[in-house]
Amino acid sequence: SQQGEEDPQALSIQEGENATMNCSYKTSINNLQWYRQNSGRGLVHLILIRSNEREKHSGRLRVTLDTSKKSSSLLITASRAADTASYFCATGDNYGQNFVFGPGTRLSVLP
Amino acid sequence: AAGVIQSPRHLIKEKRETATLKCYPIPRHDTVYWYQQGPGQDPQFLISFYEKMQSDKGSIPDRFSAQQFSDYHSELNMSSLELGDSALYFCASSVGGSSYNEQFFGPGTRLTVL
Numbered sequence: 001s002q003q004g005e006e007d008p009q010a011l012s013i014q015e016g017e018n019a020t021m022n023c024s025y026k027t028s029i030n031n032l033q034w035y036r037q038n039s040g041r042g043l044v045h046l047i048l049i050r051s052n053e054r055e056k057h058s059g060r061l062r063v064t065l066d067t068s069k070k071s072s073s074l075l076i077t078a079s080r081a082a083d084t085a086s087y088f089c090a091t092g093d094n095y096g097q098n099f100v101f102g103p104g105t106r107l108s109v110l111p
Numbered sequence: 112a113a114g115v116i117q118s119p120r121h122l123i124k125e126k127r128e129t130a131t132l133k134c135y136p137i138p139r140h141d142t143v144y145w146y147q148q149g150p151g152q153d154p155q156f157l158i159s160f161y162e163k164m165q166s167d168k169g170s171i172p173d174r175f176s177a178q179q180f181s182d183y184h185s186e187l188n189m190s191s192l193e194l195g196d197s198a199l200y201f202c203a204s205s206v207g208g209s210s211y212n213e214q215f216f217g218p219g220t221r222l223t224v225l
Contacts, residue, residue: 030211043154043201043216088153092210097167099144099210101153 012108019076021105023089024069030095032065032072035088037104043088046074079109113137115204115217123223124192132187132220136204142166143185144214145177146201154201160185161208189222197224 007022023032034046047063049056049072056063062075076083086104116135124130136143142161146154147170156169160179171177174192179185189196199221203214 033213035216040199040221042218043203045213045215048213090154095209097210098169099156099159099167099214101146101155103153 008105009103010106010108012110013079015079015081015109015111017079017109019079019083019107019109021074021087021107023072023074023102025072025089025091025100025102026070028094029067029091031092032063033090033092034061034063034072034074035090035101037086037088039086046087076107079107081109081111083107083109115202115215117200117202117217117220119220120218121221121223123225125225126192126194128192128224130189130192130222132189132200132202132222134185134187134202134204134217136183136185136202137215140204140206140215141183142205142208143179143183144203144205145171145185145187146203148199148201148219149195150198152198157187166208192224194224197222 013019031048031050033048035043037043047058049063049065060077065072086106088101088104090101092099118133144159145157148154157171158177159167163179175189177187199219201216201219203216205212205214
């Protein structure tokens with residue numbers, strides 16, 4: 001089964017810096033989605049990138065997808081303390097099933 | 112805009128009791144997913160329904176069952192509860208019956224088994 005895996009597991013940066021989180025997966029996918037979760041709360045969808053896309057932007061977020069390396073990265077530019085949260089990638093397979101979350105990266109943005 | 116509604120938000124049960132969690136998807140969404148997230152863990156997919164039929168099955172224990180009703184809301188029934196069932200249970204909804212599209216998550220139900 002495929003599994004998204006995040007790297008690093010935890011990341012601590014200063015406000016204003018950029019944060020990059022990586023995700024790797026094992027099998028063919030239809031899409032990869034990034035989610036944010038504040039401690040103990042619900043998951044908020046950030047970006048969906050399809051397997052035929054290489055890059056996508058949304059505000060301060062930039063996601064890349066490299067299907068040859070089976071990896072994706074989430075870049076948050078000009079980070080703010082409010083960006084402190086856990087970030088998960090999740091992948092769906094080519095059959096629209098097996099939606100699998102990776103272990104998440106815990107991002108701390110220090111003021 | 113309307114979001115996914117889950118009830119109850121918090122639930123405390125004793126071991127071996129039963130629990131029922133409810134999920135009300137976003138209007139016009141026909142697909143519901145259930146996830147379990149243990150403390151410090153990533154969300155684990157349990158089961159999904161599309162147009163009232165089970166569409167995909169993940170790591171759902173045999174003690175759990177779920178269904179989607181004619182109004183598209185879904186219920187997760189959990190029996191013979193164990194301490195290890197303590198977790199956040201998320202419901203998500205989408206359109207189209209597959210993981211091709213964005214899933215919108217509810218706030219979750221925090222289940223504590225004592």
